[in-house]
Amino acid sequence: MRPEQIDPHRAIELGRAQNVDAVLIGTIIEAAAEESTSSAYALSILRQSCGLDIHSAKASVMFQAVVYVVATGVRVGNMRVPPILVEKI
Numbered sequence: 001m002r003p004e005q006i007d008p009h010r011a012i013e014l015g016r017a018q019n020v021d022a023v024l025i026g027t028i029i030e031a032a033a034e035e036s037t038s039s040a041y042a043l044s045i046l047r048q049s050c051g052l053d054i055h056s057a058k059a060s061v062m063f064q065a066v067v068y069v070v071a072t073g074v075r076v077g078n079m080r081v082p083p084i085l086v087e088k089i
Helices: 008-017
Strands: 022-041 051-069 075-088
Touching: 008 022, 008 051, 022 075
Parallel strands: none
Antiparallel strands: 022 051, 051 075
16 A cells, blocks of 8 residues: 555544554655575584574665654654664674
């Protein structure tokens, strides 16, 4: 569903039902994800060995939204959030 297809009045009603202060109606403009895995193994001693696997992930998201105050139903502005990079190891 596109943001322009969402009825702001209905979104505000849903916000009131969920007891939130504001609702955002928006879209993701850009999204990217990247994963990698690396492994390291130590020497074997007495037929025992140990190793290490490292898995990492990076994600970047940029979105644009319109913000409404639920209590008043007033549109308080537009926001465009630059790419947010999230890394997890």
